[in-house]
Amino acid sequence: MQTSRFSELFEGYLANTLTPKEMLELEQLIVDEQNDAQLRQLIGQEFKTVPTTGEQLNGEDNWLQGLEQKVLQTIQKPKPTKIISFHSKWIRLVGAIVLLAGLGFTIHYLINNDASAPKQATVLPGGNKATIRLDDGTQVNLSESQSEIVLGQKLAYADGSLVQGLAAENVSGQNMVIDVPKGGMYKIALPDGSKVWLNADSRLRYIADPTAEIRTLELEGEAYFEVAHRYLTKGKEKILQPFVVHTPGQTIKVLGTSFNVTAYSGEPDRTTLVEGKVELSLPDGSNKQYLKPNQQATIRGRTITIAEVESLGYVSWKEGTFNFSDESLEIILNQVARWYDIDVDYEDASLKKLKFEGIVPRYKNMETLLKILEKTGDVRFELKGRRLHVKKK
Known part of the structure; x- marks a missing residue:
């Protein structure tokens, strides 16, 4: 620099x-x-x-x-x-x-x-912590020396090393849950090229069906998404495959974009758009809304409020602030x-x-x-x- x-x-x-x-x-x-x-x-x-x-x-x-x-x-x-x-x-x-x-x-x-202030015990920040659980019940802890997991026919880290404890035949075609505890975060590369940063105390369920017309994820907690374009062939047509994120309070549908979702229990759901365009609604499909870049939707009960924000401030957690x-x-x-x-x-x-x-x-x-x-x-x-x-x- x-x-x-x-x-x-x-x-x-x-x-x-x-x-x-x-x-x-x-x-x-x-x-x-x-x-x-x-x-x-x-x-x-x-x-x-x-x-x-x-x-x-x-x-x-x-x-x-x-x-x-x-x-x-x-x-x-x-x-x-x-x-x-x-x-x-x-x-x-x-x-x-x-x-x-x-x-x-x-x-x-x-x-x-302030000499009169009580001395605090040292509490260290979080780090790279996560577990991955398959539908058959198999569960392993991801390496704390790594920061990114790549989902595919095999489960590997970004440097190419395989996740220990999961045989390739057990992974193929299975849905899986990546669980990040308190004091942790982890990056996830999806098979379609999309990227997900999962924040502390969060869970992401990945639906492994490459033939499905819709790419589907379920989120509890907070995650930042960079969604890759993906096309499906229907007859002589190529259609852009939607990417859908379900949380307990909303459904978010995107085609190719970058956005942050916060969906913690006890707090209002927030969706903040950085780039692209997203469609969101309540879980039953009602109250459909569209977000533009630098807009944030806050959901309280069945009410969706949209406000202008500086979106990068809401994603800086993945950069360490x-x-x-x-x-x-x-x-x-x-x-x-x-x-x-x-x-x-x-x-x-x-x-x-x-x-x-x-x-x-x-x-x-x-x-x-x-x-x-x-x-x-x-x-x-x-x-x-x-x-x-x-x-x-």
Whole structure:
């Protein structure tokens, strides 16, 4: 990556002019530890431009105060409604930029500056975990050293090595379920060339029938789909084979597109379209709706609501980041609980409605994320074992 491009994206971030695609590009660069030195240099250059009054800034606390002043000059004003927002505070830079790169003394400040805060146990992020189960009852754990399974006549990983414990004759023609537990994720390559990224606490049922007129999957949880075009011959005609995803709350029909589906029990179903076009309806086929790119359908009961969104923010989980946009604390901590495999309870139900915005990495220890939420909101956390207690400050 050329220095000029990193600098260009960094300046665009401070000026709040990046497109969603450019924001994801910047996130990926920042997560790469090879870019730490360059990021330090860029932040240092920004700090030198901070206008100061009174004493010359020095020391860690003054450095952060100066950075706050600079960032507050470069971002939009907060929305009129009360939203606790990473982007409307100086944490926009420190939380979404410095933390991603892991700059030591600043992280130390954010995590340890409050000496009265209770020390949290270390909770590590998730990784590559999944099991695959055939209709005949055969089940095996997929390798944690691999990240992608390729479905076909044989079951293999992306590097070509075979899945141990499954003979080829047992696989051919069988339906199968890929189950990703809490604290896991896995990528799946389907026989037709389509790709599926399966998030934590999710299950995908694959119907193995290459002659069927419709490609069918069943999903519980969250997955991102990149659907390949596939044609069937009917007489002298070639027809484009539909791709259908069933969840407990909806049916999604696509021809060739990229989209994200969230279908966890207790939460509204969400379908977010990145590219292409999808048709969705309730499970009985009623209330048919169509999505365009950067639209999201939310299903509550029998009501489907469509809204304009920045779709890339809803798929950044597969690139290694949490991306929250005016999201409730309940939804945020539901994601955290699935990824870090913990349980959550609330001192007061009103805390669930607090709103946050921000971008933080999924591959940091959980304490990093919790401290950022504490610094930017009226909430504090106590972790006992694998149970997170959410309390008012």
